[in-house]
Amino acid sequence: MGIAAHYGCKRKLSFLDMEKIKQAQRHAEELAKKQHEETQEAQRHAEELAKKQHEETQEGQRHAEELGKKQHEETQKGQRHAEELAKKQHEETQEGQAGLASDMADLKQGQTDVAAKVADVAAKLEDIAAQVAEEKDADSKLRGEGGNKTQAADKPIDEWINDITEELKKHYQGHVCKKWVYPWGGNWMDFDKIYIPVTIDRDVGPESKPIKESLESYEELFEIKEDEASRRFILVGDPGQGKSSFCAKVAHDWCVRKTLENIRLLFIIDLAKVDKDTFIEDAICEHLLSDIEIQPTKLREVIKHLKQSIFFIFDGLVPHTTCK
Structure with missing residues (x-):
């Protein structure tokens, strides 16, 4: 159990x-x-x-x-x-x-x-100088033969220079150095009141590589150095840049004897008014000295007498066929 x-x-x-x-x-x-x-x-x-x-x-x-x-x-x-x-x-x-x-x-x-x-112009000027010399010799021979012509052309050369100077001043001051107020006329205005100075550059150095140099005064263009027989220059510029006005400025200053005291006679020839077959002395007598009785032959004698104290300005050289 x-x-x-x-x-x-x-x-x-x-x-x-x-x-x-x-x-x-x-x-x-x-x-x-x-x-x-x-x-x-x-x-x-x-x-x-x-x-x-x-x-x-x-x-x-x-x-x-x-x-x-x-x-x-x-x-x-x-x-x-x-x-x-x-x-x-x-x-x-x-x-x-x-x-x-x-x-x-x-x-x-x-x-x-x-x-x-x-x-070409320089060569023609030399031809004129030669002709003046020949005519001077011919005049001397005529006087030696007993010619006794007392005319206005036989007055002393210094008197001719004075007459030419006064006639040039009258022409420049009356026609070149005054401008109309308006293109269609009106009152005259003095050149000094309207002229604007231009800047002038000249080429210096070798011709192949020139350098521009500005002039302090345009009078430098007219200064002839001791080693120079004469002075020649070309003023180049586009239309309207003031080349003709510059010529008028030079004429004005010469008339008032402001500058250029070493230049006795200044001839400014407008080539647009001169026929291409005209001789330089004929153009001067016709357009600049028309109010005085001077013959081209006598003018040549004056030019020959002054030598370096005379200056020619040809305005409008490029588009014009140079006169003789």
């Missing part, structure tokens, strides 16, 4: 142990299942997060590619624009250089032509 009870108790304890074990197993299974579900949930969350990061990465790459493409297109567009601008500037530079070279060539040719005409 005691043995059976003991056995039954033992069996009962074993059954309880089995229940606990099963309960523990179920709890372990539930815990494992829960952990498995949590692991799967974590995996799904990780996969979604990785997918989202992958999509964001791809979106960023696409955005970067589009931005890079846009920047590349803008860079190419800027390069094309820069190339077109550089090409245009190069063409304009070449065109400007070609135009400048053409203008320089025309200017040089014009200076050469003017220099040739001035040399």
Whole structure:
């Protein structure tokens, strides 16, 4: 009886142990299942997060590619624009250089032509001087033969110089050194009130590479150095720059003896009013000395007598065929 009870108790304890074990197993299974579900949930969350990061990465790459493409297109567009601008500037530079070279060539040719005409005028002046000498010799021979003609042409040469000086002043002050207030007429205006001084540059140095040098005063043009037999110069400028007004300024200053005291006689000849076949002394007598009875031969004698104290200005030399 005691043995059976003991056995039954033992069996009962074993059954309880089995229940606990099963309960523990179920709890372990539930815990494992829960952990498995949590692991799967974590995996799904990780996969979604990785997918989202992958999509964001791809979106960023696409955005970067589009931005890079846009920047590349803008860079190419800027390069094309820069190339077109550089090409245009190069063409304009070449065109400007070609135009400048053409203008320089025309200017040089014009200076050469003017220099040739001035040399021609100088040669003709020398011919006049020679003719004056011949006529003077002829007059001396006539006087030696007993010719006793007391005419106005035989008065002393100093009187002729004074008469010519006064006649030139009257002509310049009445026709050259006064200007109309209006182009169609009106009152006269004194030259000093309207004249604007011009800047005169002269070329110094070698002819192949001259240097521009500004004059302090135009009187420097008329200063003859000790080693010079005469002085010749050409005043070059575009139409309207003041060449003729400069000639009038020189005439005005000579008339009032403001400057140019070393010049006894100043002849300003407007070549536009002189026929191309006219001799210089004939043009002077006709246009500048028409109110005094002086013959071209006597004028040549006066010119020969004064030598370096006389100055000729030819206005309008370039477009005119030089008179004889």
